[in-house]
Amino acid sequence: MHKLARLDQKYVWHPFTQMRDWARREPIVLARGKGAVLEDVRGKKFLDANASIWTNLHGHNHPKLNAALQRQLKKVAHTSALGFANEPAALLAERLVKAGRGSAGASPSRTKLAKVFFSDDGSTALEVALKMSYEFTRRTGRSRAPKFLSLQGAYHGDTVGAVSVGHIDLFHKAYGGLLFKSDKVMSPNCYRCPFNQAKPERADARVTRKCNWECVGKVEAKLKQRKYAAFVVEPRVQGAAGMIAHPEGWLKRVAEAVRASGAQLIADEVMTGFGRTGTMFACQKEKVAADFLCVAKGLTGGYLPMAATLTTQAVFDAFLGEYEEFKTFFHGHSYTGNQLGAAAALASLDILQGSESKMKRRGLEKQLRDELQTLWSLAAVGDVRQEGLVAGVELVADWRTRAAFPLKARAGIRVCEAMARRGVLTRPIGNVIPLLPPYCTTQLQLRKMVKALRESIVEVLGETGC
Ligand SMILES: Cc1ncc(COP(=O)(O)O)c(C=O)c1O
Known part of the structure; x- marks a missing residue:
């Protein structure tokens, strides 16, 4: 286990986290980021598919934000x-x-x-x-x-x-x-x-x-x-x-x-x-x-x-x-x-407020809408919701009756773990998988986010339901 992961497990109490589960596996220790990509201490790269819990807008390590902070730090x-x-x-x-x-x-x-x-x-x-x-x-x-x-x-x-x-x-x-x-x-x-x-x-x-x-x-x-x-x-x-x-x-x-x-x-x-x-x-x-x-x-x-x-x-x-x-x-x-x-x-x-960001967001929103359509064919997908660059995919035990997975089944958690193995990070809300890409996300990166979600649902819950 990486020494920072060990230190974390010894001293840090994480928010909204069952710390007994946390102690069972080596945590991902994030060290740096650029755009929509985060990198851990071992050099493995991940896409930040929930914008670091819905906070990040323009990507990590943005030159304009960095410069503004450096200017302010001098004062x-x-x-x-x-x-x-x-x-x-x-x-x-x-x-x-x-x-x-x-x-x-x-x-x-x-x-x-x-x-x-x-x-x-x-x-x-x-x-x-x-x-x-x-x-x-x-x-x-x-x-x-x-x-x-x-x-x-x-x-x-x-x-x-x-x-x-x-x-x-x-x-x-x-x-x-x-x-x-x-x-x-x-x-x-x-x-x-x-x-x-x-x-x-x-x-x-x-x-x-x-x-x-x-x-x-x-x-x-x-x-x-x-x-x-x-x-x-x-x-x-x-x-x-x-x-x-x-x-x-x-x-x-x-x-x-x-x-x-x-x-x-x-x-x-x-x-x-x-x-x-x-x-x-x-x-x-x-x-x-x-x-x-x-x-x-x-x-x-x-x-x-x-x-x-x-x-x-x-x-x-x-x-x-x-x-x-x-x-x-x-x-x-x-x-x-x-x-x-x-x-x-x-x-x-x-x-x-610049025109470049506005255009980029419009394009991403449309692409996200198109990519998400590929999920409807999976039996474990009950609902796909999108508003702008906020998406939530609700996993269900039975799409006909809309019966939910019991929380104990940890369906959302297991799907997100499978996504992380594929290099895409997001955090489930119960059985809903959120996707909130940073606005700088490229077309290829967005495709990879949705593909990882699809593959992970299939891996954990099967294509035709379980
Ligand atoms: C809608 C909404 N309001 C308030 C909060 C609380 O914000 P914070 O975690 O920064 O205290 C959150 C956090 O997720 C939120 O989503």
């Missing part, structure tokens, strides 16, 4: 945002507000995104939005004890507030006693829709009734029951729920219902932001204007942990007052507004 790496401003954070805040407004529909000026609160990661970006929305709702007199509404299968991070609006029992149930109560509502998961399963799929699949937007009706009914501070949602795709791509039009309908109820909309774009779903932010695909836009992961192009919560002038104003009124937003982190992170984010936005 200063970090100064505190408590009491001081800094150049890259100020420039970045302006860029984010402009990008966040984008084409998100016409809205009156006080409800347009106008302010940026920086933090460290996706979870903290959500904590900030939850606290702001809660306090805004109380201060504006809408409710004294407002609650939050979020989707079945929601995942918004691992800090206590973010977990409180999460609804994945496997991750969240154990901490029930620590959490505040939030309400959940049906997710628009067409593949497992109890009403109609109207999504067009295999020619001979059970397409039963027409979709009547029952899932929207469920949200509307919940919104009538109480005065929520906010509806928290991952727009267009729920990532950790299993790359659940929402049907076109759901977001717009639900956003209108939220607005009509007087609640706020918290858009968690931690995974969907920065071009992943096609537009800069997923909300913009349906011209939806959120009261809070939470971003992290791809903000720095996948280089450094940094996050931001964008919000409106109206929310900001609710925290204004004389010093001794103590209306201040009492929240912050040591690395808030980190200069290196902000420099990387500015460079990443330059690349992302």
Whole structure:
């Protein structure tokens, strides 16, 4: 075993990992990367097919990002945002507000995104939005004890507030006693829709009734029951729920219902932001204007942990007052507004907003759609979902009944292990295999990713099912 693998096994506790399993095999120790390729300490190369847990945008070791960081390092790496401003954070805040407004529909000026609160990661970006929305709702007199509404299968991070609006029992149930109560509502998961399963799929699949937007009706009914501070949602795709791509039009309908109820909309774009779903932010695909836009992961192009919560002038104003009124937003982190992170984010936005990246993403998205079609013929493939450059392939024990593999069968894990043997890295979400290629992925590399997935499914689960 490589000495670094031994050291890791002796001292490191990995996230979301059964460490008994981890100790059974030599871990892959990654040492360097270039573009979509990662290399381990033994010199074996892998394709980064989930963009290092959905963070990387333009590839590893990108010359423009490296140069931006080196320029910033010659000045200063970090100064505190408590009491001081800094150049890259100020420039970045302006860029984010402009990008966040984008084409998100016409809205009156006080409800347009106008302010940026920086933090460290996706979870903290959500904590900030939850606290702001809660306090805004109380201060504006809408409710004294407002609650939050979020989707079945929601995942918004691992800090206590973010977990409180999460609804994945496997991750969240154990901490029930620590959490505040939030309400959940049906997710628009067409593949497992109890009403109609109207999504067009295999020619001979059970397409039963027409979709009547029952899932929207469920949200509307919940919104009538109480005065929520906010509806928290991952727009267009729920990532950790299993790359659940929402049907076109759901977001717009639900956003209108939220607005009509007087609640706020918290858009968690931690995974969907920065071009992943096609537009800069997923909300913009349906011209939806959120009261809070939470971003992290791809903000720095996948280089450094940094996050931001964008919000409106109206929310900001609710925290204004004389010093001794103590209306201040009492929240912050040591690395808030980190200069290196902000420099990387500015460079990443330059690349992302350039025409070359836009064209490349469009081409990749189409190729991914075409390549994924080759998976439908496998019996263990129940659903293939894609939204922009986010794809999820759901493995099932029986595609006719859509019966899931029991988690104990570790179908997703075993398929991903077989993919790693073929030089392609991704991490399963239960029995869903995500593919989120970095935007620099070449045609050949993308073909190799899907081919490795196909071959691995056949190797582990057979061509005709097991
Ligand atoms: C939609 C969404 N929100 C929040 C988070 C939490 O982000 P982080 O892991 O950076 O805290 C994640 C992480 O996967 C996520 O996918």
